[in-house]
Amino acid sequence: MSRLRMFAGVGRGLEGLLLEELRVISPSVKWSRMKGGCEGFAPMEDLWRVCLRTRLAELLRVRIGEFYGPSFPVLIEGLRKLPWAAYLHRQSPCPSIKTVCHRSKLYHTEAVNERVRHVLKERQVALSDDAFNEMPDQDFDPNATVHLLIDDNIVTVSVDASGPQLHKRGYRRAGTLVLLADVDDDGRLDVGRAPLRETLAAACISAVNKDIEEMDQSKDHFLKRRRLWDPLCGSGTLVIEAVSSYLGKSAVVKRKFAFEDWPIHNQGEFEKFVKAQEEQDRASLITVETLAVGSDISKDAIQMAKRNAERSLTQEYCSFKQGTVVDTANNIEEGAVLLTNLPYGVRLHGFYDAWRSIIRVLTRREDILPYVISSSRQDIPLPQGWRTEEILSFSNRGIPVQLNRIVRGNASKEKQEEQTE
Structure with missing residues (x-):
């Protein structure tokens, strides 16, 4: 597998800043800006580099396929052609599946998810019904997440590459609610935890x-x-x-990424x-x-x-x-x-x-x-x-x-x- 179609997601309004950052991190990749993030084709090393060094992206996904899917039979046929075995182990638990539909004939998300699960079992990947007994980090979901976007009958299938949102660098402990005490005339503001990711x-x-x-x-x-x-x-x-x-510096101090599985x-x-x-x-x-x-x-x-x-x-x-x-x-x-x-x-x-x-x-x-x-x-x-x-x-x-x-x-x-x- 030479090049991956990567999507780096970011909050709305920050796409331009992310594009500038990605061009510095991976200058050999031709990044393009789109709504909610940036996309580019890159080798595996650039996937690693972006995960380690991006300070702005919230998530990283790999697009594993795109096809026309106006009906369930056509959807199943398209799903069967995707390289699932490259991203899901045979005995891994069935991944969580998230589907979003816009302006498409297929609009029932749970029915779409059921077809994905059917194809995964048919292809003999993600066969285990057991959850992982040990989790290296309580914030880390060991089940790979599959994302489907069906927009105007075009089905785009992605797998999660980053795992937990990338703002979790590993240096700040959990909890980001702001706790405030009184403030006096000299600006005595007591802030416990920062509310900004x-x-x-x-x-x-x-x-x-x-x-x-x-x-x-x-x-x-x-x-x-x-x-x-x-x-x-x-x-x-x-x-x-x-x-x-x-x-x-690398953005990440210590954490695990989904692609490691x-x-x-x-x-x-x-x-x-x-x-x-x-x-x-x-x-x-x-x-x-x-x-x-x-x-x-x-x-x-x-x-x-x-x-x-x-x-x-x-x-x-x-x-x-x-x-x-x-x-x-x-x-x-x-x-x-x-x-x-x-x-x-x-x-x-x-x-x-x-x-x-x-x-x-x-x-x-x-x-x-x-x-x-x-x-x-x-x-x-x-x-x-x-x-x-x-x-x-x-x-x-x-x-x-x-x-x-x-x-x-x-x-x-x-x-x-x-x-x-």
């Missing part, structure tokens, strides 16, 4: 970098010229993703490939210096962020400090980029006090370049003459979200400070 954080970093490149007319990563500061860092996701991106997979060659990637990461490391700073009033959040940095092997390049927004700003070097994920989803007590403390810092520190991530439905009060410029829009857990650059106006500092009181 690693892939979305990486997309925001990529978008900020692109925006700064356009303003500075430079192709350097912004961390080469400016430091990042997240004043509401929580578990440190934005800081860690920024540092990892700049260092060119394919009959065509060569585990020995894959392990050699992983070691080569790790050596490449070590060779590209720069002189140890702090590239990004995260701060938070919560002691627990800072401890969690430090542990995550250690697990992601970025602890030597980032710093986490407990303190208020205003106090921490005194130690942030000139020209820093402020990037933070504001609380959203529900009206959280004390949000506006925290936001006022950020505005107070931005009023006094005109050298800081500010970006904020917030709900599109959320009103962010700004001093007179200030405005936001949308850099990126996407969805986070069903909530429409925007990444905005804060553009300061021409009002006097005295007037601006009066408006933040």
